[in-house]
Amino acid sequence: MAEPMKIRAQATGDKTVVRVLMAHEMESGQRKDANGKAVPAWFIREVGVALNGRPVLSAQWGPAVAKTPFLQFSLRGAKPGDRITVTWLDNRGDNRSDEALVV
Amino acid sequence: MPTRRHVIQHAATVAAALAGLGLLPGAAQAAWSRAAFEANSLAEALQALGVAAPVDSREVTITGPEIAENGAAVPVTISATAPGVKRLLLLVEKNPATLTALFEPGEAVEPNFQLRIKMAESSNVYAVALLADGRVLYARREIRVTLGGCGE
Numbered sequence: 591m592a593e594p595m596k597i598r599a600q601a602t603g604d605k606t607v608v609r610v611l612m613a614h615e616m617e618s619g620q621r622k623d624a625n626g627k628a629v630p631a632w633f634i635r636e637v638g639v640a641l642n643g644r645p646v647l648s649a650q651w652g653p654a655v656a657k658t659p660f661l662q663f664s665l666r667g668a669k670p671g672d673r674i675t676v677t678w679l680d681n682r683g684d685n686r687s688d689e690a691l692v693v
Numbered sequence: 694m695p696t697r698r699h700v701i702q703h704a705a706t707v708a709a710a711l712a713g714l715g716l717l718p719g720a721a722q723a724a725w726s727r728a729a730f731e732a733n734s735l736a737e738a739l740q741a742l743g744v745a746a747p748v749d750s751r752e753v754t755i756t757g758p759e760i761a762e763n764g765a766a767v768p769v770t771i772s773a774t775a776p777g778v779k780r781l782l783l784l785v786e787k788n789p790a791t792l793t794a795l796f797e798p799g800e801a802v803e804p805n806f807q808l809r810i811k812m813a814e815s816s817n818v819y820a821v822a823l824l825a826d827g828r829v830l831y832a833r834r835e836i837r838v839t840l841g842g843c844g845e
Binding site: 618645646649656662667 | 724
């Protein structure tokens with residue numbers, strides 16, 4: 591099971607800046623190990639964000655997103671105390687969902 | 694004792710039921726646009742997404758370093774000021790697979806995303822916005838990558 595994400599959602603007036611750090615290797619599939627064997631690709635393919643349980647953003651990623659993915663975006667209309675849920679799903683079918691409150 | 698045939702039939706029934714509920718990982722992952730993410734040119738990736746040729750526009754921006762010392766984590770921001778952004782894409786021309794990220798922002802989300810990406814070598818990096826009115830706009834930025842900080 592993957593480590594929890596770090597999620598920070600900071601409201602300034604009507605705008606809330608959301609920063610997410612995900613614990614994932616994001617193996618590109620281009621690398622070879624010490625024995626010269628190709629290391630298979632292992633990466634987050636889908637990301638979903640919900641505000642108080644309502645989906646607000648979805649994304650699809652390829653293996654060229656950097657290791658330990660960092661994503662930043664802005665929400666309109668969120669208030670302190672609102673619940674942000676971030677979910678990811680990788681190409682092995684592993685997934686993780688974490689929450690944070692808007693501050 | 695169940696025969697092999699029964700086990701297979703049962704497994705198929707369960708799989709069908711799970712797929713119907715959207716619980717099967719395979720069904721959930723069907724959302725990932727495989728053909729687009731496996732394309733190795735800008736034109737091929739856009740074609741796989743069923744998108745027309747993009748037009749250079751100031752309504753889309755891409756920012757990032759001019760020179761990236763570490764190709765393993767290059768910070769890039771893509772954004773669009775045009776109204777009705779359905780999808781916002783990030784593509785790296787000279788990576789093994791061109792399409793890196795595809796965002797679908799809902800009403801509450803601004804079409805402005807910052808992400809760290811891997812770059813195999815110096816390359817043009819594109820932000821492409823797909824608008825509700827059918828327009829496809831792009832912005833381009835060249836990012837030079839110096840591996841190991843030896844400079845060019």
